[in-house]
Structure formats: C-alpha cells, structure tokens
Amino acid sequence: MLRIAVPNKGSLSGPAAEMLHEAGYQQRRESKELRIVDPENEVEFFYLRPRDIAIYVSSGRLDIGVTGRDLLIDSGADAEEILPLGFARSTFRFAAKPGTAASVEDLKGRTVATSYEGIVAKHLAEQGVDASVVHLDGAVETAIELGVAEVIADVVETGTSLRNAGLEVFGDPIMKSEAIVIRRTGAEPDDVTEPKVQQFLRRLQGVLVARTYVMMDYDCRVEQLEKAVALTPGLESPTVSPLHNEGWVAVRAMVPSKEAQRIMDDLYDIGARAILTTAIHACRL
Numbered sequence: 001m002l003r004i005a006v007p008n009k010g011s012l013s014g015p016a017a018e019m020l021h022e023a024g025y026q027q028r029r030e031s032k033e034l035r036i037v038d039p040e041n042e043v044e045f046f047y048l049r050p051r052d053i054a055i056y057v058s059s060g061r062l063d064i065g066v067t068g069r070d071l072l073i074d075s076g077a078d079a080e081e082i083l084p085l086g087f088a089r090s091t092f093r094f095a096a097k098p099g100t101a102a103s104v105e106d107l108k109g110r111t112v113a114t115s116y117e118g119i120v121a122k123h124l125a126e127q128g129v130d131a132s133v134v135h136l137d138g139a140v141e142t143a144i145e146l147g148v149a150e151v152i153a154d155v156v157e158t159g160t161s162l163r164n165a166g167l168e169v170f171g172d173p174i175m176k177s178e179a180i181v182i183r184r185t186g187a188e189p190d191d192v193t194e195p196k197v198q199q200f201l202r203r204l205q206g207v208l209v210a211r212t213y214v215m216m217d218y219d220c221r222v223e224q225l226e227k228a229v230a231l232t233p234g235l236e237s238p239t240v241s242p243l244h245n246e247g248w249v250a251v252r253a254m255v256p257s258k259e260a261q262r263i264m265d266d267l268y269d270i271g272a273r274a275i276l277t278t279a280i281h282a283c284r285l
C-alpha cells in the first residue's frame, strides 16, 4: 500500500483533496479524519499538518507527500520535489513600512519576524547579512505595528494582507512557491512501491493536463491545412481525417485553454468552420 501525506488544513488542504479526487482517489468525508484507506487504488492517505509533511516523508515512513515548496525548504528536511502541482502559488517576500528598507542589505542589525525561520535564516546567510529572526506562528503583518520587528518575511499572494497593514514589499523575491509532490531524497525505488509512485504521478499529471488544455475540433479546406496546423500543432501532431465533402478535412488537436478563444478567432479568419472546444476530463500523456 502506497502511503501518502496530504495537508489537513490551510490553503493547501482543499485544492489538494480536490486534485486527488479528480485523479480518482478516495478522499476523507470529514475534516477530522486523520487517515483513510483507498483499497481499490491500494493507497493510504495520512492527513497531516502541512508544515510536518516534509519531516514525515524524509523519515521514510511515508512514501510521498503533498506540501508547499516554501514549507519543504523551510523544514530543511531530506526530501525533494518531484512534481509541481500548480496551485497555492505565492511568493515569499520581505516587507516593511514604506521608507524603512530598500534591499536585503538594509536588514543588517534589524529584527525580522516570520513563520518561515528556515527560509529567512538561509537567505540572510547566503546574502551575508547579520539580522535577528523572531518566529511567529502567523498574522506576522501585525508584528511591525506592535513593535516586535521592523521587517517581516511572509507569503504574498494578492498583496492584500500587506496593503491592509500599511506595508510594502522590498528587495528581490526570496522564492516562488506552489504546491508540490515530495519524496525522500535518494529514496531507493523498490519493485513494489516504484510502479505505484509512478502511477500516482501520472494520474496527477493527467489532472494538470486536463486543467490546462481543451480539445479543439474544426473543419477546414485542404489548402488551409498547413496554416491551421501551425495554429493548432497539438502535443505531438493533430489528427486529420477526410470529410465526405471533397477538399475538406476535419482536424482535432489539444490546445492550451487560455489561448483557445484567440486560436478559434485565428482559425475562423483563415476559413475554418464548425470550430468546437470540449473539456478534457482526464488523460494519460
């Protein structure tokens, strides 16, 4: 049975469960459940605090886990990223009252409040800056107003929390994060576990592709086919089938969903007709 760690709370938990459900895995029914077995897929899910997941996975007791890249790096645990999952995207940044600091060098001798001491200490050491770090569990934006620190280092998504606290980011982003799948560094692939890990990754990749691509079908004149294929090259190459009407073909290709409307306009302009897009529910590339 493959043993997988899944976030039990916070920003990662809902989207992770949704993605696993889309990938065909059974998920818990109640938020208090700590572990469930999915016998059909021979997988056991452990619902753990996102911050603890890298530690469990690095111990080797769990085979893989879903966590945030920032949490993995912060933990310093012996685990590595094997698949980015495209949700819970954020940047990790320094912020302060406007005019306080312009770059990481300005942190010398100052105090930085953060929930991610590991990331901050590593970054300051890399930059050769000597500053104090104070650990807070959350709501770190308030630390400046209350005089606990002059600078904070925190997760920024929309920037709303910073704006509400009257703070501004400064310096280069410390890192970019998103949800990821991790496994123990240098895990020895055994014959029983490895195929299951690979199947798990293929399923999640299938969900990612289904989320980012749509299937496009259209008819076009043979003379326009090369132009049309250049607009819709597909992943390998589009399927082209003859139509009953001579001189026309039907084309089918996957296209990035974000570009679908523009591609439909361009196809129409070169004379393609009956242009349809349909959602992809699942796939294996």
Ligand SMILES: Nc1ncnc2c1ncn2[C@@H]1O[C@H](COP(=O)(O)OP(=O)(O)OP(=O)(O)O)[C@@H](O)[C@H]1O
Pocket: 009, 010, 011, 012, 050, 051, 067, 068, 069, 070, 071, 088, 089, 090, 138, 155, 156, 157, 158, 177, 178
């Ligand atoms: N507003 C946000 N937008 C995107 N990702 C976020 C956001 N807040 C936290 N994250 C990501 O969630 C992960 C942290 O999860 P964690 O559950 O520890 O904190 P949280 O989501 O802030 O929840 P809480 O603070 O309520 O416990 C990190 O990978 C972080 O980058």
Ligand SMILES: O=P(O)(O)OC[C@H]1O[C@H](OP(=O)(O)OP(=O)(O)O)[C@H](O)[C@@H]1O
Pocket: 137, 138, 139, 140, 141, 154, 155, 156, 157, 158, 159, 160, 161, 162
């Ligand atoms: O840029 P934004 O879109 O505002 O998102 C970033 C905020 O979201 C998270 O806070 P959360 O609500 O989890 O509270 P916390 O600080 O107590 O973790 C994070 O710690 C930031 O404060």
Ligand SMILES: [Mg+2]
Pocket: 138
């Ligand atoms: Mg938080």
